[in-house]
Amino acid sequence: MFAVAIVGATGLVGRTCLEVLAERRFPIARLGLYASPRSAGRRLRFAGSEHRILDLESADPSGYDLAIFAAGAEVSRRTAPEFAAAGALVVDNSSAFRLAADVPLVVPEVNAAALAAVGPRGRGWIVANPNCSTIQLVIVLKPLHDAARLTRVTAATYQSAAGAGQKGLDELERETARALAGARPAARVFPHPLAFEALPQIGAFLDSGATVEEQKMVDETRKILGLPELAISTTCVRVPVKVGHSEAVWVETERLLSPEDARVLLAAAPGVRVVDEPAAARYPLAAAAAGSDLVYVGRIRRDPASPRGLMLWIVADNVRKGAATNAVQIAETVFAAAPAAPDAAHGRTAARR
């Protein structure tokens, strides 16, 4: 059994982490739920009992086996090292440490091997959870790369409001209702009103003209796949979808892959579900992916503009597999490598060591 801290427990990803931990029967001995002073004192139910939200500002980081951070990059930068220093495995959902050379950036289905360094309990380590758009992309790219070597990746995203958290979801619903009533929709979370609009900006702009989100997809995909020179470019767009990111993706490979080859490879890949029966109008959709932990891929077809190119449509629940579930899976992967069963390792047998 493990002592687990969730930092940012009241947010959309934090709450979904709790759901996923419960669903997967993660063996929790003690649970510390942290949030900003504003949320401290509130109560959250978990596995049938109420938990008081603790103030992160006065947190005691000691005694945790696992600390999942879901409170943004600034909080992670400030506080995650304290939890790690106190002995926890930190799984960080933010971008704060993703590109640090000594921080594994992990999608368990893709590069669990990157966790070898952290040892059987990951004590004192920070492991980074990738960006949501990256996770669903690399899960599909990996089997294609293993079979045929990627030479180029191009992606245009259709990202949901939930990527901006509960406040993003709330803004989309509220402003869509206002727009339907004839009012001019407003924007506080998004750079412009998202109601009935496709916004080609997620995150701030860099000097290159790319947004932070676009650069994350490039950098993180390269790091996870171990392809630092991979030719990859992305355009990230927020669309009025509640939950679930979609991606139109073009890939080119060294060796020729037919759409049928790709379908067979992807059908056998961990964490992937192929939904590709266009004649029956069956292809991945955000509404169908929401609530699932799989990455859905379809519309797999030859790229008529490239001799060894394929086109795909990739959809996943960005809050679950794109964030919460992947974080929990990272912890499971680390702890599964422990020499004894989790409860033995932490509890009675610990005394025998």
Add this chain to the structure above:
Amino acid sequence: MFAVAIVGATGLVGRTCLEVLAERRFPIARLGLYASPRSAGRRLRFAGSEHRILDLESADPSGYDLAIFAAGAEVSRRTAPEFAAAGALVVDNSSAFRLAADVPLVVPEVNAAALAAVGPRGRGWIVANPNCSTIQLVIVLKPLHDAARLTRVTAATYQSAAGAGQKGLDELERETARALAGARPAARVFPHPLAFEALPQIGAFLDSGATVEEQKMVDETRKILGLPELAISTTCVRVPVKVGHSEAVWVETERLLSPEDARVLLAAAPGVRVVDEPAAARYPLAAAAAGSDLVYVGRIRRDPASPRGLMLWIVADNVRKGAATNAVQIAETVFAAAPAAPDAAHGRTAARR
């Protein structure tokens, strides 16, 4: 002055054609508004007077200088040749004739020269209006091609409900309202509910795995630019936007074009407005393009995955420039080539010929 027929006058594109004709003070001597028997007998206002909708089934196609068809491919296939045979210039919004070798497919800013063959009044000719997604794409591609030769084009679209006409718009609004009220949204116009969803299907699927819409963009772009071998591939996606299509576009050119070069070329291109100040969160948006006849382009940046690649974000009102306005511009372009002024050519001077 011209005798003008609008076929499909009660639809979204037909009504917008009437608006555009009035705004541009197109010199109309006689107006025949046609629709299906279902709509016949209704009345539409135009330029201050009421017009009775005529039944297309019993139409007399004679006496028209111009017939704009906006009633779908089947109606065009059946009826457009009759209006042309009776002497009209037919401008057809449907896909029925676009790829026919003897039918000019025209965006006046791009390939007005293709109208040379139709002569000064276009009598008896059918000229095809391209697909909405194609029009806004080629308007931006043309100046880039002239300056640097296109070698490859990749596009992912974000297409509005209005692309499916008034019934598409109505379904989006109605089902979004139902979804907000907690009901499960339904679909009749779209293949799946569009409310809060990105649908990777516009039109039926071809054996290649592409949709009809995707193939239209490929075929029509090649024809309009006169580049039958152009490497181009597209993924067309319907998004919950009311009016205005957006496109994430990658282009590669033979000669190197910097983003700044492209901005200068596009700023000088007819029908294009560059909106590209990312630091101020200024880029093209559907809500801003709606109601305009310009094609907006921004987010112009180097493609990090290609030595001579650029990335762009292109937005236009698909009902106006993507359909109605372009159709009217085609007619204006043909009639402007007439040796005498339009009213002289049709009225008094006609007798002198």
